[in-house]
Amino acid sequence: NHRRQIFVSLHVGLLFGWTAITLSYKKRLYPQYCSVSSEMNKRFIPPLTDSSVQKAQLLQVTILIRHGARTPHTFENCWEGYSTQWDCADTMTTLMVPAAAADSSSQRFLFEKKYDAHPNVLNGSCLKGQLIDEGYTQQTLNGRILRSAYITTDNLNQQLFESTQYQQQLYSNAVRLRVDDEQRTLASGQILLGSLFDIPSEDVVLPLITADFSRDVLTPQEDTCPVLKEIYKQAQSSQEYLQILHSSANKDLLKVFANKTLDWKNPDGDLIDCLMTTYCSDRQDIMPNALWTGGSSSSKEDGVTDDDGSLFSQLFNFFEWKESFHLSYNDAEYSKIGMAPLMAEITELLKPTKECTSLQDVSEKNLTRLHLISGHDSTLMPIMASWNVWNSRWVPYASMLVLESYYVETSSTKESHAFRLIYNGQVITSKFPGCPTDSQLCDLNVFLNHVEPFATRSRDCKVKKDGSVALTKSSLSLKWLIVVTIGSCLLGSLATYFAIRKNSDAIMYYEINRPTLRTDTPNETSRIVA
DSSP: OOOOOOOOEEEEOSSTTOEEEEOOOSOSBOOGGGOOHHHHTTOOOOOOOOTTEEEEEEEEEEEEEEOOOBOOSOGGGSBTTOOOOOOOOOOEEEOOOOGGGTTOOSOOOOEEEOOOSSSSTTSSSOOTTOBOHHHHHHHHHHHHHHHHHHTSOSOGGGOOOSOSOGGGSSOGGGEEEEEOSOHHHHHHHHHHHHHHSOOOSSOOOOOEEOOOGGGOSSSOOTTTOTHHHHHHHHHHTSHHHHHHHTSHHHHHHHHHHHTTSSOBSOTTSOHHHHHHHHHHTTOGGGSOGGGGTTOSSOBTTTBOOTTSOOHHHHHHHHHHHHTTGGGTHHHHHHHHHHTHHHHHHHHHHHGGGGGOSSHHHHHHTTOOSEEEEEEOHHHHHHHHHHTTOOOSSOOOTTOEEEEEEEEEEETTOOEEEEEEEEETTEEOGGGSTTOOTTOSOEEHHHHHHHHTTTOOSSOOOOOOTTSOOOOSHHHHHHHHHHHHHHHHHHHHOHHHHHHHHHHHHHHHHHHHSOOOOOOOOOOSTTTTOO
16 A cells, blocks of 8 residues: 655745645655645745836636646556556545435435446446545635735735635636546546535535536537547648657667566557656655666666656656647647637636626626636646646646736726736736736737637638648638628639639638647647547
């Protein structure tokens, strides 16, 4: 049994009232992916400081999180001899009530859901891909980070809620939780909100929005949007991708699979899943010894870091690039189409805040204050790629991407609405296209103008005969404009029809063949779901 005790100490800091976090781990070194205490302590939401703003009032916060640490879901593809037992102490208590009886106050049975140890794939009481102890702790800490930033903060311009008691909120729409129907994302969202607010003295029903996993909007779904498969193929056959893939350095690196240095079962499997679920849970004793070679300070006892030169870090960095290249390819085309429905949902909730100047306005209009989206690395990475703010590194466990919406008045008494973007405690607003480099805030219209062309629930997911792709609303509108124009011309003369058709084809070719960019991200239903 490799379960270990996790000790958590919460200390109220004097500076900004922040919470310091300490978790006990066995090794000295960890990649950022694991989200150990030294990394989690960097993720507090910084106070808003912007000299150009005379007044600012927070109106809404959209938070996208990755679930916390979990068990593997593709261990069958790992190295020969992979054998370990995954036991989970947690249980899930459920109450199934028909909608017609939901308002009844009578007592009901609560069912504690447990998993037998022997039939399970992971040889213990854990499910494949289940949230583990570390993941529970990480999301509890995320809840406390958000609590200190938006509830108990002394910065009233950033206070989103007046009370830590959820039942004291003025209206039910104030908090919105979206998850996909996976144990680790369901649990992560619930744990975070349970830590953000105080434990209620009586039952509180909080709506949890989800969908069939195969059709959920939290990750790119290639089965329901076939054009994503075509874009992925284009990325994999691009000159840029092939040049890097077949570089001499990468050819030498991949020889470890051919010469059985690692004795890996399936090099095309999810190597990141194998490496990181094992390493981050302190099970390095069952990992191949060759992984610790080549590093300047790496060892099985001390551990590894992201770029220490060890075979471990080299393989991780290579597969990090390989499995996420398509996300940024061709101006993040895959990511924009794949995440279009979720972006439509985000903007639909965000745009009405432009009509507000205070939280009272937000309440009177029954708008959402906190929009929490609990997903995967394959949620955050394509979103950031589509916004052109992604650093091309794999999203660690329990990562948080925060989008704040403000009403602001500048020193010139000009009124406007602005946004601030924060990723794991770092303000990254200046990386957003069109935003100033010397300010934490940026005009909200800059954000909307960037995302609205692809934020739509009605994507064109069909693959054209020539393999081309229609991406944005504007290109879709152009397509229909061309059809109408051609139809009108048919009523005139056949010659005019052919002339216009030729011109329209040229326009469509220009719209479809855009310049190339680069990005990274995986998914569980499309490429990797982690």
